[in-house]
Amino acid sequence: MAVYDYDVIVLGSGPAGEGAAMNAAKKGRRVAVIESQDSVGGNCTHKGTIPSKALRHSVKQIIEFNTNPMFRDIGEPRWFSFPKVLKRAEKVISNQVMMRTNFYARNRIDLFFGLAEFQDKNTVLVKGTINGDETLRAKNIIIATGSRPYTPEDIDFSHPRIYNSDTILTLSHTPRTLIIYGAGVIGSEYASIFSGLGVKVDLIDSMGRLLSFLDAEISDSLSYHFRNNAVKIRHNEFYEKVVADERGVTLTLKSGKMIRADAFLWCNGRTGNTDMLKLENVGLEANGRGQIEVDDHYRTKVEGMYACGDVIGWPALASAALDQGRAASSDMLNADDFRYINDVPTGIYTIPEISSIGKTEEQLTEECVPYEVGQAFFKDTARAQISGQPIGMLKILFNRETLAILGIHCFGDQASEIVHIGQAIMNQEGEANTINYFVNTTFNYPTMAEAYRVAAIAGLNRIANL
Incomplete structure (x- = not known):
């Protein structure tokens, strides 16, 4: 069996693993990356962030086409199947894999495809590579194995009508009706995608308010637009059982309700990918959701071993994971550019x-x-009127005494881009991070x-009128 020595071994090639590996390589270390799938990118590229956002973009374009009066000169509204829309996502995935593979090659990072x-x-033993089993050794190891959907044992996920947020990407038809269990970020995103394709969606939420961590006004706005698009939201509900047959799926809730649909999508929680790592051999133990505990420098309790990304839990975002990986490798290598990742936009x-x-x-x-x-x-801004995207708002929360910006909340087209302007100003020092910046700066x-x-201006007017 071949044995290879490295300075750093990274388990996983998702955003966290990629960030860690690239940073270590740039700092002159010999790095190996182990990936359980047959190409790089991790679940972010193959099953999570990239495919779901590519799907969303295509569905958004379909909605725009079908609702814009100008396009009626071209033809009647069109119906698009889920598999057809999915082909667009597959093209994006292949482009991402090719680009990321080149990153590793340029930085002379060795890739091992197998189970660690x-x-x-x-x-670390890597099982099932093209050369058989191989052994890697290093002083420093970073665990960035990501997560997968949590799947309770009392639901038959092998049934062709029952899916989780990974397997939904294998859906070969477009159901007329769909039950989505779990109204968190992933469940809400898929509710948007399927309702945009004309599917009648029942969205089951165990909480009393949709995405309750959001500002209430923003959460209420999303609920309104879901209902306006025929998504039935059911709050404070928990499943009793899920039974599928060849014609559909019946969900029985603990409240006694029964809901029938063509298909069922489970989006309720995720589990860290740690069960196959044999953590007991190094004295580590994952919690009940497969997550590894780390300190504020991403160090596990084992010397020289770090963990980052979804496998450590919050915030479980691709954006944060990439930065966590970079930070973990910087701390590991005693570099001076370490920072704890807590300034993360939603x-x-x-x-x-x-x-x-912010708050x-x-x-x-x-x-x-x-x-x-x-x-x-x-609806009052010229750009939104021009682009035909009038839904939404920007909300700035600021201290009425110091005028310091305390929170930025945005709902509507390009919200994830718009928020970064506010984020940049919030991070400035002294007078530079007040709401006056936006009044005294000329925007295109x-x-x-x-x-x-x-x-x-609207916010300052509220103070002036007192």
């Missing part, structure tokens, strides 16, 4: 999309912070960014 398991804290790719950073109104009220609100509604016209100026 620990033999000791410095030795990006939710529903239709319309949502993005936010919500509810948090500021609870903390007794004297805040005020500035709002700009997209017409743009969506101009909403910051409109919201800032």
Whole structure:
């Protein structure tokens, strides 16, 4: 059996693993990456972020075509099947894989495709590579194996009508009706995608409010637009059993309700990919959701071993995972560019999309912070009127005494892009991070960014009128 020695071994080639590997390679270390799939990118590229966002983009274009009066000169509204829309996502995935494979080649990082398991804290066995089993050794190891959908044992996920957020990408037809269990970020995004394709969706939420971590006004806006697109949201509900037959799926809820649909999509929680690693051989133990505990430098309790990305839990975002990987490898190599990743914007790719950073109104009220609100509604901005995307708003929360920006919340087209302007100003020092920046800065016209100026003036007017 071949044995190879490295400075750093990274388990996983998703955003966290990629960030860690590239950073270590740039710092002159010899790096090996182990990936359980047959190409790089991890679940982010193959099953999660990239395919779902590519799907969303295609569905959004279909909605625009079918609802824009100008296109009626071309022809009647068109219906598109889920498999047809999925082909667009597959093209994006292949482009991402090719690009990321080149990253590893350029940085002379060795790739091993197989299943990793620990033999000791410095030795990893890679099973099933093209050369058979191979052994890698290194002083430093980073666990970035990501996560997969949590699947309870009392639901038969082998049935052709029952899916999770990974297997839904194998759906070969378009159901007329769909039950989505779990109204978190993933469930809400797929509710948007399928309702946009004309599927009647029942969205089951175990909470009392959709995406309750969001600012309440933003959450309420999403609920309204879901209902406006025939998505039936059922709050405070829990499943009793899920039974499928050759004609459909019946969901029985603990409240006694029974719901019938053509297909069932489970989107309720994720599990860290740690069960095959043989963590016991290095003295590590995952929690009940397969996650590994780390400190604020991404160090596990085993010397020289780090973990980052979805496998450590919050915030479980691709954007944060990439930065966590870079930070973990910097700390491991005693570099001076380490930072703890906590300034992370929320990006939710529903239709319309949502993005936010900072405190919500509810948090500021609870903390007794004297805040005020500035709002700009997209329907009043020229760019949104031109693009035919009038739904949504930008909301700035700021301290009414110091004028410091406390939170940015955006709902509507390009929300995940717009929020970064506010994020940049929030991170400035002193006077530079106040709402006055948006009043005293000239924005291109017409743009969506101009909403910051409109919201800032509206917010300051609230104070002036007192």
